Amino acid sequence: MINKVAVLGAGYMGSAITFPLSDNGIDVNLWGTWLDDELIQSSLNGFHPRLKKPLNENVNLFYSRDLKKAIEDVYTFFIAVTSEGFADIFKLLADNLEKDKKYCFFKLTKGLVEYEGNIMRATEAASIIYGKTFTCPDNSSRNKIKITSVGGPVRAVDLSCRTPSATVYGISDKTIEGMLPCFSTDYYRIFPTNDLQGVEICSTFKNIYSIAAGICDGLYKEWMEGSYYNILAFLFNQALLEIIKIVEAAGGKKETAIGLAGAGDLHVTSAAGRNRRFGELIGKGMDSEHAFMKMAKEGEYGEGFMALKLALPWLKKFDFDFKKELPLLFALDAIVFKCADAKEELKKTVLKLGI
């Protein structure tokens, strides 16, 4: 039985995950980063500005300055900070934990991270940081982190409305599976898998590929006419096929990419949310830096943009012929970072596939 959990990051997903957890009677400490202090303040007054509702009563709110208080006597952590902040905040957390205790981490953060000059998955960075902090020469197994990558089609706002949702937990350690019934509810169904990296790569790349659906929305709303379900389905499927290739190249399982973490999450992310919207702004003619800044000003953070920035450099080690094997990713990179014209780029790459 788990009685207490801390959630780090009080944005969309961090706040939304408090619903199933606290509905299950778990005492939840929700800690906000320095970027979240306003969200915490408003939530203390009974209204979370992103989710547009009050949080549950058994959710205790902590300002950024109160990390120590938020993690006191807590052994289970959900981490939902941005990918950019992930390594720093995980290090801060690790430094503040008791070195003779056992902890479990559930990572909701999506995207790749830069740590010590290398691009890697967030759980890889967490493992390195944990290994350095929890040095215990006489018991090397204690140095191994228990971390889970949480993925699957869960839009935060919908979860906070208790809409039935399915989520995939990519677990590194078999013992974690026993904990999952404590988190699941009637409306929050957990599917465990041992393919942690598959889940993590899916959550990163579905954010990237959903930008394509957004670009298509933007192009059609601004410059073109008629409905365009066919091209959305075409792009969706191309994205899925490319995600499968990436997951397999990186040692994950095809099943994960076909499942809820891949196809499922790509579905919801392409239909709604910040990454889709970021793409829409680009499709309508805004350049990507402006689109990112415009959204950032409104408190909206498009993880797909950051993930795409690191994607091609990270993928280099897998020897892809980008143009041939991952044409949609390559086109997105050209559109977002190399000022390529969105319509022309899609036309000349993806929409020329087939006979």
Added chain:
Amino acid sequence: MINKVAVLGAGYMGSAITFPLSDNGIDVNLWGTWLDDELIQSSLNGFHPRLKKPLNENVNLFYSRDLKKAIEDVYTFFIAVTSEGFADIFKLLADNLEKDKKYCFFKLTKGLVEYEGNIMRATEAASIIYGKTFTCPDNSSRNKIKITSVGGPVRAVDLSCRTPSATVYGISDKTIEGMLPCFSTDYYRIFPTNDLQGVEICSTFKNIYSIAAGICDGLYKEWMEGSYYNILAFLFNQALLEIIKIVEAAGGKKETAIGLAGAGDLHVTSAAGRNRRFGELIGKGMDSEHAFMKMAKEGEYGEGFMALKLALPWLKKFDFDFKKELPLLFALDAIVFKCADAKEELKKTVLKLGI
């Protein structure tokens, strides 16, 4: 080079396929069944009532009584009649063909068919009918039909607007691949595969499963609140996983189900179209017979309803444990044909999956 093609069936898809064909300079004879005479008449007056636009000038229109004229000197056929009419019309066509000539058939019809008391794929029925009609004892290879199953995410209205679309051609005969450039255009991209049955099963079952998305739309619009992207993605993914199982059991390839014919087509069909709408009416509380009749009155024919009727009986030969292995299909069958309450049925089956 193909100069002439006949399209049988002047409904949505039959009329839409005339666009890429005639844009490529092919002379297209569009023949309407007895149900289509009004569509032909209106099209002769310059307006197709389903597609809401005129057809191309090099599309020649034929009333149901003029089948012989429509197929004169034609060796390539696109068949886009309903699944219910398929076997009869294919027999009528075969009877009217010259027995010493070679023909190619491209089947756009989706769904299973009943023929001589058995439920089968439409191309299986076509093969039997063709074999019986084209009896040529001294050259048995002539008795083998050249038929292609056309699938993939192509919504007819969008195709007729020349929105970029991808389509999968499941070909039984390698020589057909050489014909495909005659049909493809900048906006109609053809992906060939030799997995004919995989393509055919995908097109049948995506129509069935898209009813689930519609039911969900109906339930939320009528009885519930808030957005429900998570549950749509959950249902989409469950549908995809079940389609993969069915395709594999029936001897098709997993790749086909993951590709444009499966995941891609399920995407567009769940987002828009008649099957989704049929589900929506059910979700809003109408019983399935009334929903089917209401749509039929408006000239809208939900293939998914007919396909679902035959699906479970057809699937019996593959020894599925329906409730365990195909829970969404089983729930849909219960909702549509056994008066099960849509909300309760989804809740107690699909939405209880996972931990």
